[in-house]
Amino acid sequence: MLPPYFEFQNSVKLLCGELSLERLANELQQQGAKAPMLLTDALLYKLGTVDAVLSSMEAEGCRPACIFTDIPVDSSLRVVNSIAALYHHHRCDALVAVGGGSVIDTAKGVRLLLSQHTDDILSISGVENLSRGTHIPFIVVPTTAGTGSECTGVAVIRNDDTGVKMEFLSPFVQPDVAVIDPRMTQGLPPKATASTGMDALCHAVEACTCQQANPLSQAYGTAAIRLIATHITQATRKGSDKQARFAMALASTMAGIAFSNSMVGAVHAIGHALGGVCHVPHAVAMTILLPHVMRYNLSHAAASYAALLPALVGDEAALSTPTDKRAEASIAAIEQIERELHDICGLPLTLEAAGVPRETFAQVAAVAINDGALIVNPRAADEQQIISILNAAY
Amino acid sequence: MKLSLQKFIVGIVLRVVHAALVELYGIDSRVKAEFDALPERMSYAIATGHHAPTLFVRWKKGKLVRLQQLHAAVCTLRVKSTAHSFQLFTGQMGLAQAYARHAFTMQGEIADVMKLARLVNIVEAYLFPKIITKRILTDIPALQANPLRVYGKIALGFLRFKY
Numbered sequence: 001m002l003p004p005y006f007e008f009q010n011s012v013k014l015l016c017g018e019l020s021l022e023r024l025a026n027e028l029q030q031q032g033a034k035a036p037m038l039l040t041d042a043l044l045y046k047l048g049t050v051d052a053v054l055s056s057m058e059a060e061g062c063r064p065a066c067i068f069t070d071i072p073v074d075s076s077l078r079v080v081n082s083i084a085a086l087y088h089h090h091r092c093d094a095l096v097a098v099g100g101g102s103v104i105d106t107a108k109g110v111r112l113l114l115s116q117h118t119d120d121i122l123s124i125s126g127v128e129n130l131s132r133g134t135h136i137p138f139i140v141v142p143t144t145a146g147t148g149s150e151c152t153g154v155a156v157i158r159n160d161d162t163g164v165k166m167e168f169l170s171p172f173v174q175p176d177v178a179v180i181d182p183r184m185t186q187g188l189p190p191k192a193t194a195s196t197g198m199d200a201l202c203h204a205v206e207a208c209t210c211q212q213a214n215p216l217s218q219a220y221g222t223a224a225i226r227l228i229a230t231h232i233t234q235a236t237r238k239g240s241d242k243q244a245r246f247a248m249a250l251a252s253t254m255a256g257i258a259f260s261n262s263m264v265g266a267v268h269a270i271g272h273a274l275g276g277v278c279h280v281p282h283a284v285a286m287t288i289l290l291p292h293v294m295r296y297n298l299s300h301a302a303a304s305y306a307a308l309l310p311a312l313v314g315d316e317a318a319l320s321t322p323t324d325k326r327a328e329a330s331i332a333a334i335e336q337i338e339r340e341l342h343d344i345c346g347l348p349l350t351l352e353a354a355g356v357p358r359e360t361f362a363q364v365a366a367v368a369i370n371d372g373a374l375i376v377n378p379r380a381a382d383e384q385q386i387i388s389i390l391n392a393a394y
Numbered sequence: 395m396k397l398s399l400q401k402f403i404v405g406i407v408l409r410v411v412h413a414a415l416v417e418l419y420g421i422d423s424r425v426k427a428e429f430d431a432l433p434e435r436m437s438y439a440i441a442t443g444h445h446a447p448t449l450f451v452r453w454k455k456g457k458l459v460r461l462q463q464l465h466a467a468v469c470t471l472r473v474k475s476t477a478h479s480f481q482l483f484t485g486q487m488g489l490a491q492a493y494a495r496h497a498f499t500m501q502g503e504i505a506d507v508m509k510l511a512r513l514v515n516i517v518e519a520y521l522f523p524k525i526i527t528k529r530i531l532t533d534i535p536a537l538q539a540n541p542l543r544v545y546g547k548i549a550l551g552f553l554r555f556k557y
Binding site for chain 1: 472489490491493494495496498499500501502503504505507508509511512515531532533
Protein backbone atom coordinates (compact mmCIF):
# COMPACT_ATOMS: atom_id res chain seq x y z
CA MET A 1 0.00 0.00 0.00
CA LEU A 2 1.30 3.44 -0.89
CA PRO A 3 1.76 5.98 1.91
CA PRO A 4 -0.56 9.00 1.71
CA TYR A 5 2.48 11.30 1.53
CA PHE A 6 6.23 10.98 1.59
CA GLU A 7 9.38 12.98 0.91
CA PHE A 8 12.61 11.78 -0.62
CA GLN A 9 15.87 13.63 -0.98
CA ASN A 10 19.39 12.59 -1.84
CA SER A 11 21.55 15.43 -3.06
CA VAL A 12 24.91 13.72 -2.50
CA LYS A 13 27.11 13.20 -5.55
CA LEU A 14 28.49 9.68 -5.32
CA LEU A 15 31.91 8.73 -6.69
CA CYS A 16 31.84 4.95 -6.70
CA GLY A 17 34.48 2.38 -7.55
CA GLU A 18 37.98 2.27 -8.98
CA LEU A 19 40.27 5.24 -8.41
CA SER A 20 37.42 7.29 -7.00
CA LEU A 21 39.74 8.59 -4.28
CA GLU A 22 41.94 10.12 -7.00
CA ARG A 23 39.01 12.34 -8.00
CA LEU A 24 38.80 13.96 -4.56
CA ALA A 25 41.07 16.93 -5.35
CA ASN A 26 39.11 17.68 -8.49
CA GLU A 27 35.86 17.63 -6.55
CA LEU A 28 37.29 20.02 -3.95
CA GLN A 29 38.34 22.33 -6.76
CA GLN A 30 34.86 22.18 -8.28
CA GLN A 31 33.41 23.06 -4.88
CA GLY A 32 35.66 26.15 -4.84
CA ALA A 33 37.73 24.89 -1.89
CA LYS A 34 41.38 25.87 -1.47
CA ALA A 35 42.02 25.23 2.20
CA PRO A 36 40.11 22.11 3.31
CA MET A 37 40.13 20.85 6.88
CA LEU A 38 40.60 17.09 7.07
CA LEU A 39 38.85 15.28 9.92
CA THR A 40 39.63 11.74 10.96
CA ASP A 41 40.33 9.63 14.04
CA ALA A 42 43.63 8.70 15.63
CA LEU A 43 43.42 5.01 14.70
CA LEU A 44 42.89 5.65 10.99
CA TYR A 45 45.72 8.18 11.08
CA LYS A 46 48.01 5.66 12.79
CA LEU A 47 47.02 2.82 10.44
CA GLY A 48 47.92 4.96 7.44
CA THR A 49 44.40 4.91 5.98
CA VAL A 50 44.47 8.69 5.86
CA ASP A 51 47.78 8.60 3.97
CA ALA A 52 46.01 7.24 0.91
CA VAL A 53 43.62 10.20 0.99
CA LEU A 54 46.40 12.70 1.57
CA SER A 55 48.50 11.21 -1.24
CA SER A 56 45.61 11.37 -3.68
CA MET A 57 45.03 15.01 -2.76
CA GLU A 58 48.70 16.02 -2.84
CA ALA A 59 49.21 14.30 -6.20
CA GLU A 60 46.83 16.89 -7.61
CA GLY A 61 48.35 19.80 -5.70
CA CYS A 62 45.78 19.95 -2.90
CA ARG A 63 46.88 20.14 0.75
CA PRO A 64 44.68 20.35 3.82
CA ALA A 65 45.02 23.61 5.76
CA CYS A 66 44.48 21.63 8.95
CA ILE A 67 44.26 17.96 9.92
CA PHE A 68 42.27 17.02 13.05
CA THR A 69 42.77 13.43 14.19
CA ASP A 70 41.27 13.36 17.69
CA ILE A 71 37.66 12.48 16.97
CA PRO A 72 36.54 9.99 19.66
CA VAL A 73 34.66 6.73 19.04
CA ASP A 74 31.40 8.44 20.00
CA SER A 75 31.20 11.87 18.39
CA SER A 76 30.48 14.50 21.01
CA LEU A 77 29.06 18.00 21.16
CA ARG A 78 32.22 19.29 22.84
CA VAL A 79 34.45 17.98 20.05
CA VAL A 80 32.16 19.48 17.42
CA ASN A 81 32.35 22.88 19.07
CA SER A 82 36.15 22.74 19.39
CA ILE A 83 36.68 21.67 15.75
CA ALA A 84 34.57 24.58 14.55
CA ALA A 85 36.84 26.95 16.46
CA LEU A 86 39.91 25.37 14.83
CA TYR A 87 38.30 25.69 11.40
CA HIS A 88 38.05 29.43 11.89
CA HIS A 89 41.54 29.65 13.37
CA HIS A 90 43.13 27.99 10.31
CA ARG A 91 40.88 29.88 7.90
CA CYS A 92 39.65 26.71 6.29
CA ASP A 93 37.03 26.79 3.56
CA ALA A 94 35.86 23.16 3.27
CA LEU A 95 35.54 19.93 5.25
CA VAL A 96 36.83 16.50 4.26
CA ALA A 97 35.82 13.69 6.63
CA VAL A 98 37.70 10.40 6.42
CA GLY A 99 36.32 7.69 8.70
CA GLY A 100 33.32 5.79 9.96
CA GLY A 101 30.06 7.05 11.39
CA SER A 102 31.53 8.98 14.30
CA VAL A 103 33.94 10.96 12.13
CA ILE A 104 31.30 11.72 9.50
CA ASP A 105 28.65 12.63 12.09
CA THR A 106 31.13 14.91 13.84
CA ALA A 107 31.93 16.57 10.53
CA LYS A 108 28.21 17.01 9.86
CA GLY A 109 27.87 18.70 13.23
CA VAL A 110 30.78 20.99 12.46
CA ARG A 111 29.28 21.86 9.11
CA LEU A 112 25.95 22.68 10.77
CA LEU A 113 27.68 24.97 13.25
CA LEU A 114 29.64 26.75 10.55
CA SER A 115 26.81 27.11 8.08
CA GLN A 116 24.32 28.29 10.71
CA HIS A 117 26.81 30.77 12.26
CA THR A 118 26.36 29.65 15.82
CA ASP A 119 28.79 28.79 18.63
CA ASP A 120 26.80 25.99 20.23
CA ILE A 121 25.25 23.16 18.27
CA LEU A 122 22.71 22.51 21.05
CA SER A 123 21.02 25.78 20.15
CA ILE A 124 20.09 24.46 16.71
CA SER A 125 18.97 20.94 17.59
CA GLY A 126 15.69 19.83 16.10
CA VAL A 127 13.94 18.35 13.10
CA GLU A 128 13.79 20.12 9.74
CA ASN A 129 14.06 23.41 11.61
CA LEU A 130 17.00 24.98 9.80
CA SER A 131 17.33 27.12 6.73
CA ARG A 132 20.09 26.37 4.26
CA GLY A 133 22.66 28.77 5.77
CA THR A 134 26.12 29.39 4.33
CA HIS A 135 27.39 26.68 2.01
CA ILE A 136 30.44 24.90 3.44
CA PRO A 137 31.86 22.45 0.87
CA PHE A 138 31.80 19.02 2.48
CA ILE A 139 33.23 15.76 1.13
CA VAL A 140 33.22 12.44 2.95
CA VAL A 141 35.30 9.33 2.47
CA PRO A 142 33.72 6.45 4.44
CA THR A 143 36.16 3.85 5.76
CA THR A 144 33.51 1.40 6.93
CA ALA A 145 30.65 -0.13 5.01
CA GLY A 146 27.87 0.23 7.50
CA THR A 147 26.72 3.60 8.75
CA GLY A 148 25.59 4.99 5.41
CA SER A 149 26.26 8.33 7.06
CA GLU A 150 27.71 9.65 3.79
CA CYS A 151 24.17 9.96 2.44
CA THR A 152 21.98 10.61 5.44
CA GLY A 153 20.28 13.81 6.53
CA VAL A 154 20.95 13.11 10.17
CA ALA A 155 23.88 13.61 12.49
CA VAL A 156 23.97 11.57 15.70
CA ILE A 157 26.13 13.29 18.30
CA ARG A 158 26.52 12.43 21.96
CA ASN A 159 25.68 15.05 24.54
CA ASP A 160 28.69 14.99 26.90
CA ASP A 161 26.64 16.20 29.85
CA THR A 162 23.72 13.74 29.62
CA GLY A 163 25.40 10.84 27.79
CA VAL A 164 22.42 10.78 25.42
CA LYS A 165 22.97 10.50 21.69
CA MET A 166 21.21 13.45 20.10
CA GLU A 167 19.88 13.52 16.56
CA PHE A 168 20.06 16.53 14.31
CA LEU A 169 17.76 16.02 11.35
CA SER A 170 18.12 18.35 8.41
CA PRO A 171 18.67 17.91 4.68
CA PHE A 172 21.49 20.43 5.06
CA VAL A 173 23.75 18.00 6.92
CA GLN A 174 24.10 15.86 3.80
CA PRO A 175 27.58 16.08 2.27
CA ASP A 176 28.09 17.46 -1.22
CA VAL A 177 30.16 14.50 -2.35
CA ALA A 178 30.83 10.97 -1.04
CA VAL A 179 33.78 8.91 -2.22
CA ILE A 180 32.87 5.21 -2.18
CA ASP A 181 36.25 3.63 -2.82
CA PRO A 182 36.45 -0.08 -1.96
CA ARG A 183 40.14 0.34 -1.09
CA MET A 184 39.13 2.32 1.98
CA THR A 185 37.42 -0.68 3.57
CA GLN A 186 39.88 -3.40 2.54
CA GLY A 187 41.90 -3.08 5.73
CA LEU A 188 38.85 -3.44 7.94
CA PRO A 189 39.23 -6.43 10.32
CA PRO A 190 36.71 -9.30 9.91
CA LYS A 191 34.72 -8.50 13.06
CA ALA A 192 34.34 -4.83 12.10
CA THR A 193 33.41 -5.85 8.55
CA ALA A 194 30.72 -8.15 9.89
CA SER A 195 29.24 -5.79 12.48
CA THR A 196 29.21 -2.72 10.22
CA GLY A 197 27.67 -4.83 7.46
CA MET A 198 24.95 -5.90 9.88
CA ASP A 199 24.47 -2.23 10.78
CA ALA A 200 23.78 -1.55 7.09
CA LEU A 201 21.39 -4.51 6.97
CA CYS A 202 19.58 -3.11 10.00
CA HIS A 203 19.27 0.30 8.32
CA ALA A 204 17.78 -1.33 5.24
CA VAL A 205 15.37 -3.57 7.16
CA GLU A 206 14.09 -0.77 9.40
CA ALA A 207 13.87 1.69 6.49
CA CYS A 208 11.72 -0.76 4.53
CA THR A 209 9.39 -1.60 7.39
CA CYS A 210 8.93 1.45 9.62
CA GLN A 211 5.95 3.80 9.53
CA GLN A 212 7.79 6.25 7.28
CA ALA A 213 8.72 3.64 4.64
CA ASN A 214 7.92 4.68 1.10
CA PRO A 215 8.34 3.10 -2.34
CA LEU A 216 11.64 4.87 -3.05
CA SER A 217 13.24 4.09 0.31
CA GLN A 218 12.04 0.49 -0.09
CA ALA A 219 13.64 0.28 -3.54
CA TYR A 220 17.01 1.35 -2.12
CA GLY A 221 16.53 -0.75 1.02
CA THR A 222 15.70 -4.03 -0.67
CA ALA A 223 18.55 -3.56 -3.18
CA ALA A 224 20.89 -3.03 -0.23
CA ILE A 225 19.56 -6.13 1.56
CA ARG A 226 20.14 -8.26 -1.57
CA LEU A 227 23.76 -7.07 -1.83
CA ILE A 228 24.43 -7.59 1.86
CA ALA A 229 22.86 -11.05 2.00
CA THR A 230 24.98 -12.07 -1.00
CA HIS A 231 28.33 -10.57 -0.01
CA ILE A 232 28.64 -10.05 3.76
CA THR A 233 30.08 -13.46 4.60
CA GLN A 234 32.61 -13.31 1.76
CA ALA A 235 33.68 -9.76 2.68
CA THR A 236 34.16 -10.93 6.26
CA ARG A 237 35.96 -14.14 5.35
CA LYS A 238 38.20 -12.66 2.66
CA GLY A 239 38.68 -8.93 3.13
CA SER A 240 40.80 -8.63 0.01
CA ASP A 241 37.88 -9.61 -2.24
CA LYS A 242 37.37 -6.34 -4.12
CA GLN A 243 33.99 -7.31 -5.51
CA ALA A 244 32.61 -8.19 -2.09
CA ARG A 245 34.06 -5.00 -0.55
CA PHE A 246 32.61 -2.85 -3.30
CA ALA A 247 29.21 -4.54 -2.98
CA MET A 248 29.17 -3.94 0.79
CA ALA A 249 30.23 -0.31 0.39
CA LEU A 250 27.46 0.27 -2.14
CA ALA A 251 24.93 -1.56 0.01
CA SER A 252 25.84 0.60 2.98
CA THR A 253 25.36 3.75 0.94
CA MET A 254 22.02 2.57 -0.46
CA ALA A 255 20.81 1.57 3.00
CA GLY A 256 21.86 5.03 4.17
CA ILE A 257 19.81 6.67 1.43
CA ALA A 258 16.89 4.42 2.34
CA PHE A 259 16.80 5.18 6.06
CA SER A 260 17.61 8.84 5.58
CA ASN A 261 14.30 9.06 3.75
CA SER A 262 12.20 6.87 6.01
CA MET A 263 13.91 6.79 9.39
CA VAL A 264 14.66 3.62 11.34
CA GLY A 265 12.92 2.11 14.37
CA ALA A 266 13.21 0.40 17.74
CA VAL A 267 16.49 -1.38 16.94
CA HIS A 268 18.13 2.01 16.65
CA ALA A 269 16.26 3.52 19.58
CA ILE A 270 17.44 0.75 21.91
CA GLY A 271 20.86 0.57 20.25
CA HIS A 272 21.47 4.29 20.77
CA ALA A 273 20.55 3.83 24.44
CA LEU A 274 22.87 0.83 24.79
CA GLY A 275 25.63 2.95 23.27
CA GLY A 276 24.94 5.88 25.58
CA VAL A 277 24.51 3.89 28.80
CA CYS A 278 26.74 0.84 28.31
CA HIS A 279 29.08 2.02 25.53
CA VAL A 280 28.17 -0.93 23.32
CA PRO A 281 29.51 -0.21 19.81
CA HIS A 282 26.60 0.84 17.61
CA ALA A 283 27.05 -1.87 14.98
CA VAL A 284 27.31 -4.61 17.62
CA ALA A 285 24.10 -3.40 19.27
CA MET A 286 22.33 -3.42 15.89
CA THR A 287 23.49 -6.99 15.20
CA ILE A 288 22.27 -8.29 18.53
CA LEU A 289 18.94 -6.45 18.61
CA LEU A 290 17.73 -6.77 15.02
CA PRO A 291 16.11 -10.24 15.12
CA HIS A 292 14.66 -9.68 18.60
CA VAL A 293 13.04 -6.37 17.67
CA MET A 294 11.73 -7.93 14.45
CA ARG A 295 10.07 -10.67 16.53
CA TYR A 296 8.60 -7.99 18.80
CA ASN A 297 7.25 -6.11 15.76
CA LEU A 298 6.02 -9.21 13.96
CA SER A 299 2.35 -8.73 14.87
CA HIS A 300 2.40 -5.25 13.32
CA ALA A 301 4.84 -5.68 10.43
CA ALA A 302 4.44 -9.25 9.15
CA ALA A 303 3.63 -8.20 5.58
CA SER A 304 6.63 -5.82 5.41
CA TYR A 305 8.99 -8.48 6.79
CA ALA A 306 7.60 -11.08 4.38
CA ALA A 307 8.34 -8.73 1.47
CA LEU A 308 12.04 -8.74 2.42
CA LEU A 309 12.44 -12.51 2.02
CA PRO A 310 13.35 -12.56 -1.72
CA ALA A 311 16.15 -10.07 -1.06
CA LEU A 312 17.42 -12.12 1.87
CA VAL A 313 17.31 -15.67 0.47
CA GLY A 314 16.76 -15.25 -3.27
CA ASP A 315 13.60 -15.34 -5.35
CA GLU A 316 13.30 -19.12 -5.70
CA ALA A 317 13.73 -19.90 -2.01
CA ALA A 318 11.29 -17.13 -1.12
CA LEU A 319 8.66 -18.38 -3.54
CA SER A 320 8.92 -21.90 -2.16
CA THR A 321 8.17 -20.59 1.34
CA PRO A 322 4.45 -20.57 2.25
CA THR A 323 3.10 -17.01 2.30
CA ASP A 324 2.20 -17.07 5.99
CA LYS A 325 5.70 -18.26 6.93
CA ARG A 326 7.68 -15.63 5.00
CA ALA A 327 7.88 -12.99 7.73
CA GLU A 328 9.27 -15.50 10.22
CA ALA A 329 11.54 -16.86 7.47
CA SER A 330 13.00 -13.38 6.96
CA ILE A 331 13.93 -13.21 10.64
CA ALA A 332 15.36 -16.74 10.47
CA ALA A 333 17.43 -15.76 7.40
CA ILE A 334 18.94 -12.82 9.29
CA GLU A 335 19.71 -15.08 12.26
CA GLN A 336 21.38 -17.54 9.88
CA ILE A 337 23.60 -14.76 8.47
CA GLU A 338 24.49 -13.70 12.01
CA ARG A 339 25.40 -17.27 13.02
CA GLU A 340 27.68 -17.60 9.98
CA LEU A 341 29.38 -14.31 10.86
CA HIS A 342 29.74 -15.46 14.46
CA ASP A 343 31.43 -18.65 13.26
CA ILE A 344 33.79 -16.72 10.97
CA CYS A 345 34.87 -13.93 13.28
CA GLY A 346 33.25 -14.32 16.69
CA LEU A 347 30.71 -11.54 16.23
CA PRO A 348 28.81 -11.29 19.54
CA LEU A 349 25.17 -12.29 19.21
CA THR A 350 23.91 -11.66 22.74
CA LEU A 351 24.01 -8.70 25.10
CA GLU A 352 25.75 -10.92 27.63
CA ALA A 353 28.53 -11.62 25.11
CA ALA A 354 28.76 -7.86 24.48
CA GLY A 355 29.35 -7.29 28.19
CA VAL A 356 26.08 -5.56 28.99
CA PRO A 357 25.04 -6.04 32.65
CA ARG A 358 21.38 -6.92 33.18
CA GLU A 359 21.19 -4.29 35.93
CA THR A 360 21.43 -1.56 33.28
CA PHE A 361 18.30 -2.65 31.39
CA ALA A 362 15.96 -0.29 33.24
CA GLN A 363 18.27 2.64 32.55
CA VAL A 364 18.65 1.64 28.90
CA ALA A 365 14.87 1.38 28.50
CA ALA A 366 14.33 4.77 30.15
CA VAL A 367 16.69 6.37 27.61
CA ALA A 368 15.36 4.37 24.64
CA ILE A 369 11.73 5.49 25.03
CA ASN A 370 12.87 9.06 24.42
CA ASP A 371 14.80 8.25 21.26
CA GLY A 372 13.29 9.76 18.12
CA ALA A 373 13.70 6.54 16.14
CA LEU A 374 10.98 4.92 18.24
CA ILE A 375 8.26 7.23 16.96
CA VAL A 376 8.06 5.50 13.56
CA ASN A 377 8.58 1.93 14.77
CA PRO A 378 5.78 -0.30 13.45
CA ARG A 379 4.74 -1.10 17.04
CA ALA A 380 4.73 1.19 20.06
CA ALA A 381 7.03 0.20 22.91
CA ASP A 382 7.07 1.27 26.54
CA GLU A 383 9.83 0.73 29.10
CA GLN A 384 8.60 -2.71 30.15
CA GLN A 385 8.35 -3.91 26.57
CA ILE A 386 11.87 -2.65 25.85
CA ILE A 387 13.16 -4.49 28.92
CA SER A 388 11.49 -7.64 27.55
CA ILE A 389 13.33 -7.18 24.25
CA LEU A 390 16.61 -6.68 26.13
CA ASN A 391 15.98 -9.82 28.18
CA ALA A 392 15.31 -11.79 24.99
CA ALA A 393 18.58 -10.49 23.54
CA TYR A 394 20.62 -11.29 26.67
CA MET B 395 -13.99 23.57 4.65
CA LYS B 396 -13.11 27.23 4.97
CA LEU B 397 -9.66 28.03 6.34
CA SER B 398 -11.12 30.26 9.03
CA LEU B 399 -13.38 27.45 10.24
CA GLN B 400 -10.43 25.04 10.28
CA LYS B 401 -8.46 27.51 12.42
CA PHE B 402 -11.42 27.95 14.75
CA ILE B 403 -11.80 24.20 15.25
CA VAL B 404 -8.05 23.72 15.74
CA GLY B 405 -8.11 26.50 18.36
CA ILE B 406 -10.90 24.76 20.28
CA VAL B 407 -9.18 21.36 20.10
CA LEU B 408 -5.92 22.87 21.39
CA ARG B 409 -7.78 24.19 24.43
CA VAL B 410 -9.42 20.83 25.00
CA VAL B 411 -6.05 19.06 24.69
CA HIS B 412 -4.59 21.37 27.34
CA ALA B 413 -7.61 20.82 29.57
CA ALA B 414 -7.36 17.05 29.08
CA LEU B 415 -3.70 17.06 30.07
CA VAL B 416 -4.52 19.04 33.22
CA GLU B 417 -7.33 16.66 34.18
CA LEU B 418 -5.52 13.46 33.24
CA TYR B 419 -2.66 14.44 35.54
CA GLY B 420 -5.01 13.59 38.41
CA ILE B 421 -6.58 10.56 36.71
CA ASP B 422 -3.99 8.65 34.69
CA SER B 423 -0.81 7.44 36.42
CA ARG B 424 1.21 7.53 33.16
CA VAL B 425 0.36 11.18 32.55
CA LYS B 426 1.26 12.02 36.15
CA ALA B 427 4.57 10.15 35.85
CA GLU B 428 5.45 11.94 32.58
CA PHE B 429 4.73 15.37 34.05
CA ASP B 430 6.43 14.64 37.35
CA ALA B 431 9.58 13.69 35.42
CA LEU B 432 9.65 17.00 33.54
CA PRO B 433 12.11 19.61 34.72
CA GLU B 434 10.64 22.71 36.38
CA ARG B 435 9.64 25.34 33.79
CA MET B 436 9.76 22.85 30.90
CA SER B 437 7.71 24.39 28.13
CA TYR B 438 6.09 23.25 24.90
CA ALA B 439 4.75 25.39 22.10
CA ILE B 440 2.62 24.22 19.22
CA ALA B 441 2.11 26.57 16.29
CA THR B 442 -0.54 25.40 13.86
CA GLY B 443 0.01 27.54 10.78
CA HIS B 444 0.16 31.09 9.49
CA HIS B 445 -1.94 33.36 11.73
CA ALA B 446 -3.40 30.21 13.24
CA PRO B 447 -3.99 29.30 16.91
CA THR B 448 -1.06 28.37 19.13
CA LEU B 449 -0.71 26.48 22.34
CA PHE B 450 2.04 27.42 24.76
CA VAL B 451 2.21 25.53 28.03
CA ARG B 452 4.72 25.54 30.85
CA TRP B 453 5.19 23.01 33.64
CA LYS B 454 5.48 25.15 36.75
CA LYS B 455 5.26 24.14 40.40
CA GLY B 456 3.37 20.95 39.63
CA LYS B 457 0.88 22.59 37.28
CA LEU B 458 0.58 22.80 33.50
CA VAL B 459 0.04 26.50 32.93
CA ARG B 460 -1.28 27.77 29.62
CA LEU B 461 0.30 31.05 28.60
CA GLN B 462 -1.45 33.40 26.25
CA GLN B 463 1.48 34.57 24.19
CA LEU B 464 3.93 32.40 22.30
CA HIS B 465 7.34 32.86 23.89
CA ALA B 466 10.49 30.93 23.14
CA ALA B 467 9.64 27.46 24.38
CA VAL B 468 12.14 24.74 25.23
CA CYS B 469 10.46 22.58 22.60
CA THR B 470 8.51 24.07 19.72
CA LEU B 471 6.49 22.18 17.13
CA ARG B 472 5.47 24.12 14.05
CA VAL B 473 2.91 22.35 11.92
CA LYS B 474 3.64 23.23 8.31
CA SER B 475 0.12 24.35 7.40
CA THR B 476 -3.32 24.87 8.90
CA ALA B 477 -4.58 22.02 6.71
CA HIS B 478 -2.12 19.64 8.38
CA SER B 479 -3.03 21.01 11.82
CA PHE B 480 -6.66 20.37 11.08
CA GLN B 481 -5.88 16.74 10.21
CA LEU B 482 -3.71 16.38 13.31
CA PHE B 483 -6.20 17.83 15.78
CA THR B 484 -9.37 16.28 14.41
CA GLY B 485 -8.31 12.64 14.58
CA GLN B 486 -7.38 12.23 10.93
CA MET B 487 -3.66 11.85 11.65
CA GLY B 488 -1.72 10.83 14.75
CA LEU B 489 1.43 12.56 15.95
CA ALA B 490 3.65 9.69 14.73
CA GLN B 491 1.89 9.79 11.37
CA ALA B 492 2.39 13.56 11.24
CA TYR B 493 6.07 13.02 11.91
CA ALA B 494 6.26 10.32 9.22
CA ARG B 495 4.58 12.69 6.75
CA HIS B 496 6.96 15.56 7.58
CA ALA B 497 3.94 17.59 8.70
CA PHE B 498 5.82 19.61 11.32
CA THR B 499 9.23 21.00 12.14
CA MET B 500 10.68 20.91 15.62
CA GLN B 501 13.07 23.13 17.52
CA GLY B 502 14.60 21.54 20.60
CA GLU B 503 15.48 18.02 21.68
CA ILE B 504 13.78 15.05 20.06
CA ALA B 505 13.56 13.40 23.48
CA ASP B 506 11.14 16.16 24.53
CA VAL B 507 8.94 15.46 21.51
CA MET B 508 8.84 11.79 22.45
CA LYS B 509 7.53 12.74 25.90
CA LEU B 510 4.89 14.96 24.32
CA ALA B 511 3.98 12.21 21.82
CA ARG B 512 3.33 9.74 24.64
CA LEU B 513 1.12 12.29 26.41
CA VAL B 514 -0.80 13.13 23.23
CA ASN B 515 -1.35 9.43 22.50
CA ILE B 516 -2.92 8.98 25.93
CA VAL B 517 -5.07 12.10 25.49
CA GLU B 518 -6.25 10.83 22.10
CA ALA B 519 -7.11 7.45 23.59
CA TYR B 520 -9.48 9.21 26.03
CA LEU B 521 -10.91 11.87 23.74
CA PHE B 522 -11.41 9.98 20.49
CA PRO B 523 -13.58 6.89 19.93
CA LYS B 524 -11.78 3.61 19.19
CA ILE B 525 -12.73 3.74 15.51
CA ILE B 526 -10.48 6.81 15.22
CA THR B 527 -7.66 5.80 17.56
CA LYS B 528 -7.32 2.45 15.77
CA ARG B 529 -6.55 4.37 12.59
CA ILE B 530 -4.11 6.92 14.01
CA LEU B 531 -2.25 4.96 16.72
CA THR B 532 -0.19 1.79 16.22
CA ASP B 533 -1.15 0.71 19.73
CA ILE B 534 -3.95 2.25 21.79
CA PRO B 535 -2.92 3.03 25.38
CA ALA B 536 -5.12 1.27 27.93
CA LEU B 537 -7.62 3.58 29.61
CA GLN B 538 -7.37 3.95 33.39
CA ALA B 539 -10.73 5.74 33.66
CA ASN B 540 -13.97 6.13 31.77
CA PRO B 541 -13.58 8.74 28.99
CA LEU B 542 -16.93 10.23 30.04
CA ARG B 543 -15.39 11.08 33.41
CA VAL B 544 -12.59 12.91 31.62
CA TYR B 545 -15.02 14.76 29.37
CA GLY B 546 -17.12 15.66 32.42
CA LYS B 547 -14.13 17.05 34.30
CA ILE B 548 -13.05 19.05 31.26
CA ALA B 549 -16.55 20.50 30.83
CA LEU B 550 -16.71 21.41 34.50
CA GLY B 551 -13.25 22.94 34.28
CA PHE B 552 -14.28 25.16 31.39
CA LEU B 553 -17.41 26.26 33.26
CA ARG B 554 -15.22 27.23 36.23
CA PHE B 555 -12.65 29.03 33.99
CA LYS B 556 -10.06 26.62 35.35
CA TYR B 557 -7.85 26.60 32.27
